[in-house]
Amino acid sequence: MRLLILTKTLDCLGENDAPIANAFRRLGWEVILGEINAVAADDYRIFTRGALVARDDDPYHPGEAARGNRALYFLDEFQLVWVMTQPLDRVARDVWQMLWLASQKTGFVNSIEGLMFLNTKHALGFLLPSANRAFSFISNDFSSLWKLYQEARDQRWVAKPPNTSSGQNVFLLPPNGPNVRTILQCLTGNADVQSLTSGGLSGFRAKYAILQHFIPEVAQGEKRVIVVRGKVVAWHGREVNPDDHRSNITQGGKLISVDLHSGEIELAELIGKRLLAHGINFFGMDMAYPYVLELELTNPGGLYDTALVSGVDYSDEAAELIVAQLKK
Structure with missing residues (x-):
């Protein structure tokens, strides 16, 4: 079985690229890391530039470059394609169009339709109960x-x-x-x-x-929750930067270990089921209960950060849930 992970660049792997590649390799899959902005077509057959993750190679870590020789890989030769990032604006329209065409013959973890139309703050009113949105x-x-x-x-x-x-x-x-x-x-x-x-x-x-x-609850911090196939898999907390109103790690927020109560799990899995109906099998959400602030469908940090604060790597569980769906 072969998995193609489409990332921004092969020279610096993202937070999910590395742990997901490692997890699928442990399941016995052949994993190729490919560049989303290099998607092209040879006589209308979609391909991209990528690098094979060697089975006997050391595990990858976020920020590393993909090792091994770079080659061209056709998407119809894979059982599964995982889009881990959005293409750059200049090429986005063409890339999304080609990926949608490829998805008519090849399985995608998250549907192209879902990534295009639901990976936006516009969609919160469509996906969230009114009591859970600002x-x-x-x-x-x-x-x-x-x-x-x-x-x-x-x-x-x-x-x-x-x-x-x-x-x-x-x-x-x-x-x-x-x-x-x-x-x-x-x-x-x-x-x-x-x-x-x-x-x-x-x-x-x-x-x-x-x-x-x-939302005043944000001042107490947010929780990033990773949902796979409608099931809560991993989570961590983020404390607000004292010099900012944002808790994003990229803006100086601090990772902390937190628990989820039953209401938070129930809400996350409700949204997970709604997104499943639109082909979204893996996503992250930011929550300051009872409010949901953000949904991230492409490359939500969460698996790697949860492992940092808890010492537990949930990427194997995420990969197994995705693979189990292929067998149905």
Whole structure:
């Protein structure tokens, strides 16, 4: 059996690339690490550049380069393809189109449709019960967002783009904040300013932004939960950086060991079942119970970080759940 893991670059493996590759190799699979941005087609047959993980090689660790010779691999020669990252913007449309075509003949851990349409903050209203999500207003019109903020001056808000991760461009907006107008203009592309200064001749500049109620529970930290085939497999906590409002590890948050109570497990597995219906077998979620803040469908850190804080590697359990589905 052969698994192709599509990652950003073969020169620096991600948090899931290494442990998942190791786990599937322990199950006896042949594992190839491939580059998602190198996806191409030979007479409409989809392939990419990759490197074979040798069976007798040392285990991989995040941040390492894929060892061995680089070669070309056709996707239809694999029993399973795992997309671990999103393609770069410049090539994303073509890559997603080719991967969708390849998925009509080859099994994918997470469906291309699910990765394209549900790996976004827009989808939270579709996937989450109303009691488990914060009120959000989404628009590419600065004036609409600014008006909402002005009408609820006592409300604390969070403003962010709908399609970023790792805490990028996430702003905490206090009541009567002096820079809120500027932040909302920036997040929506400074479209109003552009039209005033050049008559709008430079083209369409508007960008979408989310204005969302601030959730006080976040100050106590968040929990990252990994769900595989609708089952909670691994989790860890993240303490908020004292100099920031974000708990993302990339923004200075601190990993901690935590427990999950029955309500958190039940909510995570409910969302897992909803995503299963759309072909998503592996994902991560950020929770400040009873609220879910984020769903990560491509490369959610969690397996590796959980092993760091708990000393237990759950990648074998994740791999076994994925393989078991193939046998049905």
